[in-house]
Amino acid sequence: MINNKVLSIILGGGQGSRLYPLTHDRSKPAVPIAGKYRLVDIPISNCINSDIKRMFVLTQFNSASLNRHIKNTYHFSFFSSAFVDVLAAEQTPDNKGWFQGTADAVRQSMHHFLSHDFEYALILSGDQLYQMDFNHMVKEHIKNNAEISIATIPVNAKDATSFGILKTNENDQITSFIEKPAADLLPEWTSDTGEQMKSEGRDYLASMGIYIFNRKLLVELMNNPDTIDFGKEIIPQSIDTNRVFSYQYEGYWTDIGNIDSFFEANLGLTDDIPKFDLYDKSKRIYTRARMLPTTKVAGSVLNKTVVAEGCLIGAATIERSVIGIRSRIGKESTVINTYMMGCDYYETLEEIENYKIKILMGIGERCFIKNTIIDKNCRIGDDVRINGGEHLEDTETDTYVIKDGIVVIKKDAIIPNGFVI
Missing domain, CATH: 2.160.10.10 (Hexapeptide repeat proteins)
Structure with missing residues (x-):
């Protein structure tokens, strides 16, 4: 089974200053959402629904409530290899600093990951609201003989300046990438996102911050301590040297980056037909019972x-x-x-x-x-x-x-x- 070859790494994010004061004494993944869940329940539930059941959550700020929530929530059979483990930043003889960025967090935790048998590392964000079957993305990754796959979502010109925007060739291989382009650069970065997306004015492919890395390449990339961030450094640097592919997702997805987006995402649940569907049995969101x-x-x-x-x-x-x-x-x-x-x-x-x-x-x-x-x-x-x-x-x-x-x-x-x- 493909799922047994995948290890999931959920990034807890930095200090969460844009979500302050909700992050004053809790980490971003531990922020309560939808009245009964925590943000971290979203990526964990997506993994469980995709039958990917080996997960690490990386965090370094105010991780006590996150630890408690995960310990009280995610229990698997003794006869299963499934787990959800929290890895907080730790000082070691080789490293006395905190996580400096997304890639640095993975680098500092690599010794924990490498003790497990896996072929693909699924790297997720701990502060996004979406429901995705990761099996489709993993299958596309294998079919494309990719070394890195990036989940992308079509966005409009107004939103494009807030994301990493990329371009692909006819085979969905990524040919170029720009981080948060200025509005005057956007005409050069349009993509063929499909008829439906184009009719909605969503002409740009934005990175969702969801990645699949082949184990061998991830180990190689983590050997360079000068690269500390996936979106700003590793992805742009890998496009010319590795097989990097886009996996286009067209469902509901929102980045809970600030108070305004957090507020709207929660109130959106009250719509007659909410974009984030808590009532779909096949996409169930799990939390503490x-x-x-x-x-x-x-x-x-x-x-x-x-x-x-x-x-x-x-x-x-x-x-x-x-x-x-x-x-x-x-x-x-x-x-x-x-x-x-x-x-x-x-x-x-x-x-x-x-x-x-x-x-x-x-x-x-x-x-x-x-x-x-x-x-x-x-x-x-x-x-x-x-x-x-x-x-x-x-x-x-x-x-x-x-x-x-x-x-x-x-x-x-x-x-x-x-x-x-």
């Missing part, structure tokens, strides 16, 4: 809203929002265009009484919350008004951040009664 009660709703109008399990909802109205696990929303509150991540635990009546807790976890009564991300375990008092939007300037306080009009309530923040943003 929690023994939570059903959600209870009383007197609420819910419109285009996704509600996870274990919630207690008494809101007046919730519209185009994602409500995460164990969320509590008080009476007469209105929640619009909001991603509420939920809570890690319930507070008992005894705890509330004994510790004289004035503001409970969740959203209080008579609140108005719009265009907001509420991180885990937040306490929002009664009569709070948070009206996010472009009229707000970017700012940061101890309890919240405003970025591009989106208000992000920090994890564990306490917002007092009557507070207004």
Whole structure:
């Protein structure tokens, strides 16, 4: 079987500064998404659905919650070779530094990979939202006698300046590559992406940051310590010397690079037919199995809203929002265009009484919350008004951040009664 010849390497990314404050005390792959999952569940689930079950996740920043999530989630049979292992940056006699880039992360971890038998390394990003059967890409890689394959997606001119853009010949072999081209260079970089894609104005082939490397070539490339990044160095340098091919993907894919894209990807799940389909049995997304009660709703109008399990909802109205696990929303509150991540635990009546807790976890009564991300375990008092939007300037306080009009309530923040943003 082809799958047995593939080892998956999931890159956890750097400090995740563009997703701050969600990455203040957790790594990017551990950021909660869709009310009950973590970002890292996406590439891991894609691998499991493709029957690729040997996976390493590379990370170096705030990896404790990621470690805990993976340890509590991905258990395989004792009689299986399947595993998901987290490799954090480690100092060794040969290397005393942190990961300097994507390729450097793989280089520093190579001794772990080489202890396994594999022919192809599937290198994935830990911060993308998509559903792909990697078997198709591996088969194309073998059919093309490729040494490197790059998953590509057709994009329009507006998006092309944010990606690595490449050109191919009639056999899909990559002939040239440019990283984030300026708009005036774009006319030279159009590709034949197919009739459907061209009709949508998607004339450029963008790298998705998903690669397949032959083991032998990967070992050779990792011997050069001067190359630290796949997209900026290794891929462009390999095009003239190796057989590098494009694998064109046309399904839904988005890079969760910043707060705005993260916010839109989550709210997109509330569409009548969401582009990211959580209801497809063949593309199931796996996460930690929690023994939570059903959600209870009383007197609420819910419109285009996704509600996870274990919630207690008494809101007046919730519209185009994602409500995460164990969320509590008080009476007469209105929640619009909001991603509420939920809570890690319930507070008992005894705890509330004994510790004289004035503001409970969740959203209080008579609140108005719009265009907001509420991180885990937040306490929002009664009569709070948070009206996010472009009229707000970017700012940061101890309890919240405003970025591009989106208000992000920090994890564990306490917002007092009557507070207004």
